[in-house]
Amino acid sequence: MPNEGSLDAAGKRSERIAADIKAGNVDNYTMLTGDRPTGRLHLGHYFGTIRERVRLQNAGVNTNIVIADYQVITDRDTTEHIQDNVYNMVIDYLACGIEPDKTMIFTHSAVPAENQLMLPFLSLVSEAELERNPTVKAEQQASGHALTGLLLTYPVHQACDILFCKGNIVPVGRDQLPHIETTAKIARRFNERFHCHVFPEVTGLLTSTQLLPGLDGRKMSKSYGNAIALSMTAKETAKLIRKSKTDSQRTITYDPISRPGVSALLTTAGICTGRDPKDIATEIGDGGAGQLKRYTTEAVNNYFAPIRERRAKYEKDMDYVKDVLHEGNKRANEIAQKTLYEVREAMGMVY
Structure with missing residues (x-):
């Protein structure tokens, strides 16, 4: 968990951004957030994040949602039911008010250029920094699995999600702030190392919604x-x-x-x-x-x-649901290829 000082600072940044968005300065912001398709979305997801995504979308912020299908295998041995989970996730988004002409919905596995950012990004973080991430530790303990390379680099993959579309705000709970700090470090270090301004400053937008427990009082799961x-x-x-x-x-x-x-x-x-x-x-x-x-x-x-x-x-209209995902994946690929070109250009790797 982040310390109280960083929480306080994050809270103040969130308040400033929220006020700026409310004032109509939406062109300054690109939002990226997402979910792992490990099962069906529930009330905790809705009140914790989805409702906030809809609010930002309707305010005019450039909003993007990744269905993190590759991240299912960070701590699981199977991808059984993943296609059904992905399609149902899209249905949930649409039903809750996400509009595909305003919000890009895409999947990890369909955007190769986004995932290719992992290679230069991994060179910008140390093993010790990755091992200190509290979410990585918590997910490893919860799964009972050995620490896989994918789970260890999970925060870097999230940085790829956020930065490929030049995302600069990410709605998060306080426990996710370390991920955002990793993304911010990667963006800053890349710009500094290669003397460029490819990536923006990234801020976690703390959600104010009360944590909704499960029906037994434990974490909803x-x-x-x-x-x-x-x-x-x-x-x-x-x-x-x-x-x-x-x-x-x-x-x-x-x-x-x-x-x-x-x-x-x-x-x-x-x-x-x-x-x-x-x-x-x-x-x-x-x-x-x-x-x-x-x-x-x-x-x-x-x-x-x-x-x-x-x-x-x-x-009852699965063709439309699939079209939404196909169109989102197409748009994501166009953006990712453009960003990857900028990255290669900054690194002197355009031949």
Whole structure:
């Protein structure tokens, strides 16, 4: 995790950028963010990042989303179901309000020139710097795998994602700031080493959204079975919430430490209704877990009803979904080839 000083500085930079965007100075910014297609996107993804992407897109920022299919194998031995996950990811984006004429959606594996940036970028970071990255350490521990070369260089690959399109803002949570710092170092070191101005200054745009826990109070994750996927129906959502664990106390109170299950439901209901979880707890009072689960189910299903309606429409038009990805990959290749040429030119490697 970054220290408090760097967090404070990152917070102030984020505030300045947000104010600048709000003032209409959107031409100064290019955003890049993305997801690994390891499963279905869920409510944590939506409230944590997707909603912010839509907001930036609609504000007029140049927005780009990478579906990081190559990064699936940083800590996994198989790519089973990856195509289905990728297509469903595109459907989720579209249903949530991402518009392909405004936001470029592409996949790692379809953009060779972007991945070729890895070679010069790797020369700009040390092994020690890569090994210190806290996210790399955490993902290695979570997977139980040996540290692969791809996982070790994961932050460098993210730098390729961001810099190939000259991205200069990346919406992130505080735990992702070390990745952005690595990208910023690579951009700065490249420009300095080769006496050029190919790459911009990169800043992490800290998201202000409250972290949405899983239904059991732990981190929301498909592997824990505690995540409400965006692709779930209203009935499937109701069933999952009904099965969620609470506790034996009848009176509902908001206490994330002592009552993680109850508090997770309150947080979910709160973020979907725009209400304070404590106010919801007071309102339900002695109504017990049953009433809390009904309230949360209604809150989630009401909020996501229009998204699910759009999702059902796109599911029936897979040709359009594939066209969106093909067009995004085409645009990404054009941008990546141009940037790679600039990189080779700066390095004196155009023959």
